Amino acid sequence: MALDEQLLDDPDGLAASDPSGTLRALAMAGAQVRMALSATAEAGIAKIVADGRPRAVVVASLGGSAVVGDILILLAGSGAPVPVSVRRGLPLPGWVGPLDLVVAVSMSGRAPGPLGLAAEAARRGCRLLTVGAPRSPLAEVSERTGGVHVAVPRSETPAARASRMGLWSLAVPVISVAHELGLTDASPSVLERVADRLDTQADKYRPSSDAFVNPAKSLALELSGVMPVVLGDGDVTGVAAARAAAMLARTARVPAMRGALPDDAGDVVATFDGPLAKRPAADIFADPEFGDAPASSPQMRLLLLRDAAPTLDRPDGSWLETARTADAVRATAEDAGVRVTEVAADPGHPLERLADLISLTDFASVYMALAGGIDPLTSPHVADLRDRTH
Structure with missing residues (x-):
C-alpha cells in the first residue's frame, strides 16, 4: 500500500480524512484511563472485592477488546495466586462456579461471546464483573443478577466508541478490580503514571509533528x-x-x-x-514498456x-x-x-x-x-x- 507522504505532514488534510476522529480517540488514551478510574470507583466494585480472592478468574473478551484478557494475564504473571484464563465465547468451562469471578468485556455491550458467558456465569452463581456501554444487554445481565457493571463513559467521537480505539476504557476497570483482589500490583498510582505516559506519547505522535x-x-x-x-x-x-x-x-x-x-x-x-x-x-528479457515486468x-x-x-x-x-x-x-x-x-x-x-x-x-x-x-x-x-x- 503506497502512502501519501504529503498528507502525513498536512494536519488539516489528516483531519479532513478522519471524520470519525480516530486520531483524536488515540490522543485521549490518557483521559480514557482517568475517566475509567472514576467510573470504576462509582460502580461500587467493593461488592466484588468484599468476598475476598476468588478461586479463579475467567475473562470473556474478543475482537477489539480481546487484548484486555491478555493484559490481565500479563500483569498477574506466572506467580499469580489464582489462575487467570481467557474465553472468547461459550461454553463456559464446566468447573466454573460460585467461587470464581467471571469478567465480561464488550464496548457495545452486545457482543454475543461475552454476553453469553456473562449470562451463563450469572446462572451458575459466579461473581460477575461486566464492562461496556451503559443500559446495554450486558449491563442488564449484570445488574439483574447481582453483578457489578462498569459503564464506559459515552464519547462524542465515533471512534472512541469502537473497542479498538477505547482500549483503556475497557482495560482499566478490569485491572483495578484485579489489583483490589491482590492479583496484580497495578495500583491507582500506577494507572495515573500510565495516563501521564500516554499523554506524553500522544503529544509526540500528534498530527502536527x-x-x-x-x-x-x-x-x-x-x-x-x-x-x-x-x-x-x-x-x-x-x-x-x-x-x-x-x-x-x-x-x-x-x-x-x-x-x-x-x-x-x-x-x-x-x-x-x-x-x-x-x-x-x-528478468533481463522483460520489457516493462509492454507489461512484461514481473508482478512485485x-x-x-x-x-x-x-x-x-x-x-x-x-x-x-x-x-x-x-x-x-x-x-x-x-x-x-x-x-x-x-x-x-x-x-x-x-x-x-x-x-x-x-x-x-x-x-x-x-x-x-x-x-x-x-x-x-x-x-x-x-x-x-x-x-x-x-x-x-x-
Whole structure:
C-alpha cells in the first residue's frame, strides 16, 4: 500500500480524512484511563472485592477488546495466586462456579461471546464483573443478577466508541478490580503514571509533528508496502505484538504475522529464506514498456519490539537470555537481507512499558490507513461478515 507522504505532514488534510476522529480517540488514551478510574470507583466494585480472592478468574473478551484478557494475564504473571484464563465465547468451562469471578468485556455491550458467558456465569452463581456501554444487554445481565457493571463513559467521537480505539476504557476497570483482589500490583498510582505516559506519547505522535521527527509517522512509512512480522522479545512485548498485528489488520488493512520470544524464534527466522524475504531476481528479457515486468509481491519487514530491561519483573536474570535471543534474531535477519525496524519501551512498570509500545503502533496503524486512503474505523468486508453471521 503506497502512502501519501504529503498528507502525513498536512494536519488539516489528516483531519479532513478522519471524520470519525480516530486520531483524536488515540490522543485521549490518557483521559480514557482517568475517566475509567472514576467510573470504576462509582460502580461500587467493593461488592466484588468484599468476598475476598476468588478461586479463579475467567475473562470473556474478543475482537477489539480481546487484548484486555491478555493484559490481565500479563500483569498477574506466572506467580499469580489464582489462575487467570481467557474465553472468547461459550461454553463456559464446566468447573466454573460460585467461587470464581467471571469478567465480561464488550464496548457495545452486545457482543454475543461475552454476553453469553456473562449470562451463563450469572446462572451458575459466579461473581460477575461486566464492562461496556451503559443500559446495554450486558449491563442488564449484570445488574439483574447481582453483578457489578462498569459503564464506559459515552464519547462524542465515533471512534472512541469502537473497542479498538477505547482500549483503556475497557482495560482499566478490569485491572483495578484485579489489583483490589491482590492479583496484580497495578495500583491507582500506577494507572495515573500510565495516563501521564500516554499523554506524553500522544503529544509526540500528534498530527502536527512532521514525519521526520514523529516516530509513529516514520513507522507508518517503513511498514508501507511490506508484510510486517511483529515480534516481541518477552511477555510485555508479546502482548504489544499481538495488539500491533490486530491494529494493522483491522485499522490499516495490512495482514501481519506476530510472535513472542523465545517460543516463536524458530518460526520467524525460518521465513527469512522464504518467498517474501528477498526481492525476486529481475528478468533481463522483460520489457516493462509492454507489461512484461514481473508482478512485485510485498516484502517482509521485521518489526522487533524490545522491552526495557525488566530486572524487577524477572530478578532471576532470565530476561537476559530472551534479550540475547532477540539480538540473534535481528542479526540473522540482517544477514539474510531482511529489513528490520526496532523500537523499545522506556523503563517503568510493565503496564507503562506496554502503553509505550501500544501507543506507537496504534498511531502508526491509523496514519497508515489515512495516508493510504482508507477509513480506519469501518471495513465494508467486516460489515458484510457481520451481516452474514447474524
